[in-house]
Amino acid sequence: MPFNTPGNTPARGIQNHMGGSFDQSSMQDIVDGDAFQGPLTALFGLAANPDAINPHVAGNYIIDSTAVDPITLGLPTAEVDDNLTIAIYSDTAFAHTVTLPSVGYANGLVALKAIATFGAFRGAGMLLRAIDGTWQVLASAGITFS
Numbered sequence: 001m002p003f004n005t006p007g008n009t010p011a012r013g014i015q016n017h018m019g020g021s022f023d024q025s026s027m028q029d030i031v032d033g034d035a036f037q038g039p040l041t042a043l044f045g046l047a048a049n050p051d052a053i054n055p056h057v058a059g060n061y062i063i064d065s066t067a068v069d070p071i072t073l074g075l076p077t078a079e080v081d082d083n084l085t086i087a088i089y090s091d092t093a094f095a096h097t098v099t100l101p102s103v104g105y106a107n108g109l110v111a112l113k114a115i116a117t118f119g120a121f122r123g124a125g126m127l128l129r130a131i132d133g134t135w136q137v138l139a140s141a142g143i144t145f146s
Helices: 024-033
Strands: 040-043 059-063 070-073 085-090 097-099 115-118 125-131 134-141 143-145
Parallel strands (some): 059 085, 070 097
Antiparallel strands (some): 115 143, 125 134
8 A cells, every 4th residue: 555545654754653742753754755854965985885875765865976986776665665755966077877776767768767877067966756666756957867
């Protein structure tokens, strides 16, 4: 039951927590649905030691490496991770890549893609949302999918 329909609760997003106070779990609900509301995590990986992003945790990432960072990102789990968001943007002028283990970028193209290549300029990036085991591309700037 991945979607918010009568009789179930969504996998990610704002939930009703016991206790009536705003706590860390309430904040995580907000970040799960809008990665930009979470803390910024800097990525510094290089070819010899690339970054890997956990596909089951919402995140707001900025690439700040001194050369191309060949980042890996797993696929989200269908229904469990639905509505989770990840934002990845570059603050450097390198053609970074974010590679999935198999095709899973749904960006309006005819077929799903597995590699996102960043334009070699600051500000290139993408906002992703997990739905049914794929990453829906909600927004992208300077990204080529292949």
